[in-house]
Amino acid sequence: MAALLEMQAITKTFPGVRALDEVSFTVEEGEVHALVGENGAGKSTLMKVLSGVYPHGSYEGQILYDGAEARFRDIADSEAAGIVIIHQELALVPLLSIAENLFLGNEQARGGVVNWPATYRRTEELLAKVGLSDPPTRLVGKIGVGKQQLVEIAKALAKDVRLLILDEPTAALQEQDSAKLLDLILELKAQGVTSIIISHKLNEVRKVADRVTVLRDGATVGTMPNADLTEDRIIRDMVGRDMAHRYPQRTPKIGETLMEVKDWTVWHPEQADRKVIDGVDLTVRAGEIVGIAGLMGAGRTELAMSIFGRSYGTNISGEVRMKGRPVDTSTVPRVIQAGLAYVTEDRKELGLILEEPIVRNITLANLAGVSNGGVLSSGEEQQVAERYRSAMNIRTPNVHQKVVNLSGGNQQKVVLSKWLFAEPEVLILDEPTRGIDVGAKFEIYGIMNDLAAQGRGVVMISSEMPELLGMCDRIYVMNQGRIVGELAASEASQEAIMGRILADE
Incomplete structure (x- = not known):
């Protein structure tokens, strides 16, 4: 196969930081090429150079596209050449329809007047290509994140894409939507679309990628074909060391009960007749890491947010005690003062300014x-x-x-x-390693272990069962707003957790 893209000795610096150091990267026409590396390795920066977010002249090196030098001044330039990037944070307008989003800035118009029948016909064609049956007039804000990701891909197809760049496309998706998206990438490959996928999920990389390029500290480590891929090799190349133990070792020293939640019940903030959390009891002890497992929609985040200053829900009843004393959970400052902290699932929207x-x-x-x-x-x-x-x-x-x-x-x-x-005495961590690489995950796990060693209590909500099994002393299993099982580390397994969920269905 011929090379569609060659990036040669790309160097990009910011004040005080060399983000890319003579990175070379080649993508062959018709392949799915994965770009992996730790957070901060330079993956997104490299793709921003390619797509014109960082224009020609702001970096050193050369881009060859379709055999000729490319000097993209902005995103419009790269899109005109058929290069479309879908960022991790989706660039859709929730209050516009699917059709309006697909052709925003690329309207089907003549003489300044939008041809709506043609727009809707073309939208239906594009949605069919990505496997969506929603009407073109449906508001984007009314469909789930998985469907929104497919709308982004349909939007790229509307621009006659030749090279599709997907930055962490499944980071916010549940398993079923992730599988559908990966299948679509393979379908697009069969239709002649070349793709670059940035992902931390190594099982996904193995499923769809023909080749993988690893970046570390802003430099190219190497490129390998799918046949040579092993999880251990990718991790070694990414972090520069072997990770024989994916989860740091620890000997728990569990002490007194720090937090007790009794008969905690929460109703939906908008649907007054819908109970979201139903009579939950749980305890957290000093020096203990407690996991909360469950499928999407089980109520894990709603439980954490409602306890943390009643940040979610209405008509909340039940009791929270810290070291045996009742806690006023009516506001966030009061629960912080009582010794509780909550690291939200969405760090960009809710955790940081x-x-x-x-x-x-x-x-x-x-x-x-x-x-x-x-x-x-x-x-x-x-x-x-x-x-x-x-x-x-x-x-x-x-x-x-x-x-x-x-x-x-x-x-x-x-x-x-x-x-x-x-x-805090107790720290609730909601999906603490979502969207971060294996090296950074290991560091977060180490911090959790250090907190437990200091005698604090840690609650870990995670959709990754191996992570819960590798880190937790005890695991609560949630389903449909209820605790349906409690497992000690010695008896916990993926099968045991799923068994508790299925038994409750």
Whole structure:
């Protein structure tokens, strides 16, 4: 096969950081090529160079596309050449219809007037190609994330895409939607569309990729064909070391009960007759990592948010005790003061202020800890941020860097730093490793173990059962808003967890 794309010795620098260091990358026509590496390895930066987000002249090196040098000035330039990038954060407008989103900026119009019948006909054709049967007039905000991802791909097909770039396309999808999307990528390949997929999910890479290129610290480690792929080799190339133990070893020292939740019941905030959490009881002890397993929609996040200052739900009843004392859960400041912290599932929307610097994000949940007489001390704030930057190994030139410029793994460490500075007794972690690479995951696991060793309680909500089995001392199983099982580490397995869920159906 001939090369459709060659990126030669691409170097890209930002103030204080060399994000790409003479990276070379070749994609053959008609293949699915995976790009993998740790957070901060340079994957997204390389794709932004290719797609014109970082225009020609802002980087060193050369791009050859279809045999000729490409000098893309912006995204419109690269899209005109048939290169379309779908970012991890979907660029759809929720209040517009599917048809309006598909042709936004690419309207089917003549003389400034949109031809709606032609727009709807073309939309139906494109939706059929990606396996969607929703009407073109349906609002994008009314369909699920899995379908929105398919709409993004249909939008790319509307632009006569030749090279489709997908940045973490399944990060926010449940298993069924992920499988459908991967099948679609293979279907598009059969239709002649070349794809580059950035993913942390190595099982997905093995399923769809013809070849894999690994980046580490902004440089190319190497490219290997599918036949040579093993999970151990990819991990070794990504992190620069063998990871014989995917989960760090620990000997638990479990003490007194820190948190008790009794008969916790929550009703849906909009559907008054729908019970979301139904009479949940759970306990967390000092030095213990407690897992909450369950399928999508089981109520795990709703449980955590409702306990944490009643951030979700209505008509909430039940009791929360910390070290035997009843806790007022009516507001977030009150539960923080009682010793509870919650790292949200969606760090970008709910966990961080992206346009603020690291230093401000870290101190946000405990401003009293960096204030004197109600006046914020910038010197103390700086010292605290530097302490956590060092302790958590946050990779950044300085703590005044905006959080939006950090990789996903480093953003997660900033969220953890924020809540650790609040000095909680119990820390609830909701999908703490979602969207981050294996090396950063290992670091997060180490932080969890350290917290348990300090005598704190950790609650881990995760959709990845191997992660729960590898990290937890005890696992609660949820289904349809209820606890349907409780398993000690010694008796827990994927089969045992699924057995509890299926028995409740």
